[in-house]
Amino acid sequence: xDPESVVRELNFAKEWFDRSTKCLVEEDSNFxxxxxxxxxxxxxxxxxxxxxxFIEGAFRPEGFDMEFEAxxxxxxxxxxxxxxxxxxxxxxxxxxxxxGSTSAEELAVVLPExxxxxxxxxxxxxxxxxxxxxxHRGVLTVHSRLCGHTPMMPYMEM
Numbered sequence: 001x002d003p004e005s006v007v008r009e010l011n012f013a014k015e016w017f018d019r020s021t022k023c024l025v026e027e028d029s030n031f032x033x034x035x036x037x038x039x040x041x042x043x044x045x046x047x048x049x050x051x052x053x054f055i056e057g058a059f060r061p062e063g064f065d066m067e068f069e070a071x072x073x074x075x076x077x078x079x080x081x082x083x084x085x086x087x088x089x090x091x092x093x094x095x096x097x098x099x100g101s102t103s104a105e106e107l108a109v110v111l112p113e114x115x116x117x118x119x120x121x122x123x124x125x126x127x128x129x130x131x132x133x134x135x136h137r138g139v140l141t142v143h144s145r146l147c148g149h150t151p152m153m154p155y156m157e158m
Contacts, residue, residue: 001107001123007100013130014092016154017047021140023149029081031147040143042075044084047136049074051091054125054132055098063112099126 021044029041038046049071057064065071078084099107107123117124141151 001121002104003100003102003107006107006123006126007096009126010092010096010099010129013126013133014088017088017133017137019157020137020151020154021144023144023151024081024140024147025149026081028143028147028149029084030079031143033143033146038075039079040140040147041078041081041084043136043140043143044081045075045078045087047133048084048088048091050132051088051095051129054129055095057116058111058122058125059098061112063114063118064116066115095129099123 024040030039032039053065053071102122107121109122111117111120111122111124113119117128137154144151
């Protein structure tokens with residue numbers, strides 16, 4: 001897969017995520033639908049963190065960091081939707097830069113064997129990012145409705 005196509009698919013995931021979560025406001029930052037679940041801000045930060053995780057894992061010789069407790073600790077400190085959105089903007093931009101500046105040959109390199117996409121071509125991480133982002137986009141539309149907002153349709157402006 002060529003770098004331009006990979007970046008285009010990544011950008012679609014970001015666009016759809018932003019559009020469907022646009023109705024959330026800073027006052028919704030610390031909303032959680034149940035005790036122990038991630039807040040709205042933490043959900044957005046988790047999407048950003050996972051984009052970073054996919055990029056780092058796909059380009060590290062040892063593969064993906066499986067220390068999920070350490071990753072989770074970083075999320076616990078997030079209490080601002082604005083800062084979580086800024087993180088997501090930075091993460092998607094950095095991912096687009098990295099993937100866009102990687103040759104088609106490098107994107108086709110097979111990921112190391114392991115529990116996360118082992119044996120798949122490197123470019124397949126974009127499908128993982130899309131799927132993960134879509135999952136949290138859905139969770140956040142539920143947050144939106146529980147906070148009294150109506151989320152936009154993700155695939156088009158209305």
